[in-house]
């Protein structure tokens with residue numbers, strides 16, 4: 001056996017089906033966040049690819065052809081339990097630092113990984129699509145292969161500590177394939193010699209995003225742990241009926257109200273335990289404004305096209321034209337015409353914020 005050929009980046013390079021499964025999972029979470037549970041369900045099922053299960057099993061399973069342990073005389077011995085570092089797993093804070101450094105990819109084979117906490121939350125929502133039993137045979141192939149592990153480079157049982165230098169992010173196959181062997185004993189290259197893999201993969205973390213605050217009042221309904229799909233009520237505008245939470249990012253909730261004559265969701269900024277409308281999202285205003293039509297020498301001209309209007313001029317013109325505001329029948333008859341979107345010159349986000357508050361939260 002040639003020594004130089006024995007050392008590898010990983011036990012067995014990922015097969016293409018692993019990345020097919022990754023794409024299915026990513027699309028499933030996107031569908032879920034858009035409220036398309038039926039599509040999400042189907043995509044989670046599609047990610048359960050037998051070839052992926054076989055690939056993982058070929059690495060961590062019994063008699064793996066890829067994992068051969070050889071004796072290294074100088075390797076640190078297995079320590080009696082009492083002599084090992086007391087706490088084996090990194091703390092939540094340490095894990096966060098590891099993800100900050102390693103992202104959401106295995107440092108050995110580079111495949112995307114998913115934290116168990118994220119998997120638990122997703123499987124709770126889609127228990128039928130994502131089997132997860134106590135044995136490896138009864139686990140969803142993709143969630144199993146992509147199971148994030150905090151892997152000790154020098155194994156805990158061999159005296160490894162929890163210094164961040166000694167712990168890397170790994171997939172289940174790479175972690176459980178090696179178990180308590182040193183890198184040298186199984187012929188793996190030290191992954192710390194290489195930069196972590198990078199991609200747009202977010203570990204499906206966006207499934208977890210909730211408002212920073214514990215509860216939010218959108219009118220009379222207290223929505224604990226505001227999350228996608230939840231119905232909320234906007235009391236200052238009771239005629240809107242129930243709104244559906246479309247998306248919650250770390251600091252914003254996007255709510256679409258059925259009777260709201262706009263196609264965009266209203267963005268609510270979540271901070272300081274206060275519900276405020278986002279100063280960033282100007283579109284909910286502009287998209288609500290119709291393409292006003294002016295008569296000019298018997299020629300129909302779209303207002304705003306020929307001249308730049310300030311937001312206030314836009315609002316004033318809107319109220320002149322549609323006395324009943326967004327509920328004016330003339331407006332409602334037109335509200336589909338987004339192609340002729342109103343051209344309004346927005347002078348400052350602050351102004352929009354004040355206007356929005358006035359419209360949606362009149363004191």
Ligand SMILES: [Zn+2]
Pocket residue numbers: 010106107108109110111170171172173174175
């Ligand atoms: Zn791996």
